[in-house]
Amino acid sequence: MNKAKVKRRVGKYEVGRTIGEGTFAKVKFARNAETGEPVALKILDKEKVLKHKMAEQIEREIATMKLIKHPNVIRLYEVMGSKTKIFIVMEFVTGGELFDKIVNHGRMREDEARRYFQQLINAIDYCHSRGVYHRDLKPENLLLDAYGNLKVSDFGFSALSQQVRDDGLLHTSCGTPNYVAPEVLNDRGYDGTTADLWSCGVILFVLLAGYLPFDDSNLMNLYKKISAAEFNCPPWLSFNAMKLITRILDPNPITVSSNTLGKFSQEHHVTEKKEEQPAAMNAFDLISMSKGLNLSNLFDVEQEFKRETRFTSKCPANEIISKIEEAAKPLGFDVHKKNYKMRLENVKAGRKGNLNVATEIFQVAPSLHMVEVRKARGDTLEFHEFYKKLSTCLDDVVWKTGEDMQDMK
Structure with missing residues (x-):
């Protein structure tokens, strides 16, 4: 007797194929049964998350994504929980990673790279205005939608402004070595804004050159190159592109132009309307703040x-x-x-x-x-x-x- 295949549901979402898998989570394609909208459903195993002490990182990622609503940042729609799983419903994008585009097609023309860089700067400048620092910017964490628009993802290593210590600096070393700023490596504290800006500069170099500005099989040698900003621009770069990259990849965060990010975002910004009334709070926001769906209760970690x-x-x-x-x-x-x-x-x-x-x-x-x-x-x-x-x-x-x-x- 043939039976129609019953689709698995999580809340109002019909769950489909697996589109990504990591150590602690699977990402599945899903569809909102009420609206038909496609979404990405990140499914985390609570037991694994607690065993590997990842609860704080997951909580931070969710808290961060709830703060950010920008066209060039992956949107978080909803968070749900069961006894054994945490379900994070996110925007579904189909264009793959920006990294794949570089691997498959090599370096970009300057006009194409400029478009992606402007979208990246817009997104990161907006995040900083909300007190959020990404801290792991690299082409693998930059996705593309069906129209080729850039979407910043993976806020697992992000920091909120509340994590800034009394000296006004962040102190956790994180990020991918080739993209990390010199001040993050020296373990004396760093400004999240300039650290993210450095990573943006490395990304711009990769887009235009097709290879990394700092690379070495020996990690200590790599760190030395980064700390000294030891790199050479390829001859095919225009003077303006070289000048911009050199300004951003300044190993001294004090002398690096602090308004470089702002200047770019002002030229190609997403305008924000002045708030004329308090931000509206939807049902999900209320539920997630309540005891029933507080993230700390999902993990059962003593606070x-x-x-x-x-x-x-x-x-x-x-x-x-x-x-x-x-x-x-x-x-x-x-x-x-x-x-x-x-x-x-x-x-x-x-x-x-x-x-x-x-x-x-x-x-x-x-x-x-x-x-x-x-x-x-x-x-x-x-x-x-x-x-x-x-x-x-x-x-x-x-x-x-x-x-x-x-x-x-």
Whole structure:
């Protein structure tokens, strides 16, 4: 008796063939059964992730991708979990890796390389504006869609601005050796912006030359070449291309033109509209913030003191901002506002430097807002003490349910 093949489903997605496989995950083609839209479904085995201590990296990748919404960055649509698996639903692109294009066709003409480089710079400049540093940029992590547009992927080694230490630098050495910046190798801390820019410069060189600027079978020799920026441009490069590459591949992050990235993005940027109301929060955002689908609960890893907290309010967004400002200033905090985001900075240094607190207001419904309050820098215990004092001052702003009122009796 012939039976119709029943397609496996994960949530609303029909799962198809395997399109990629790694140590900790499989990536399968899937289709949204409601809309017919193709997606890539990354399936992670919880047991393997925990065994190899990859939970933090996966959490970081998901948190990072949720922050980034840009036409040249792979989109994350949804995260789901079961007892044994984590499912990450992402944008599906069909053009393969930029690396394959170089391997199959060799070096590019300057006009073609320029287009990809401009898209890369647009994407990375946008990521930096959101406090996200990729830290593993290479052609293998640059995908192409059906129209040949570049899509930055694989944020597994990315860093958020919260990971910057009190000296203002990142300290984790990561990335692929041939593409990594000299300051990352010297283990004295580095600026994520200039480190990513260096990798962009190496990528531009590869696109135009067809080979790596720094390469050696001996790793120590490779590091020496990178640290000294020891490379030669091929004779077929134009003067302007050579000049740009030389400016970017400067081994001193202090003297490298800090506005090179900005200049490129200004020339070929994706304009952002000024926010006229708080960012809307969809059902997935709410669920992922709840206890039921919090990533830390997916992994069942014991957490330290929370570095962020949230509350809801029925007050208008502008009133919430004014109330937070009124409460924070007497506690010794400078207040910096931009749209519906605020940065509160303690003027006095604490145990780990000046405590910085970031707040953002999201619209859940026309008359309901969620306020996120998180530690951006400083001591976590000091953040908790601050939040206790702040919440006391905001007693009339925080929305209390009937259950909350009952608990207070």
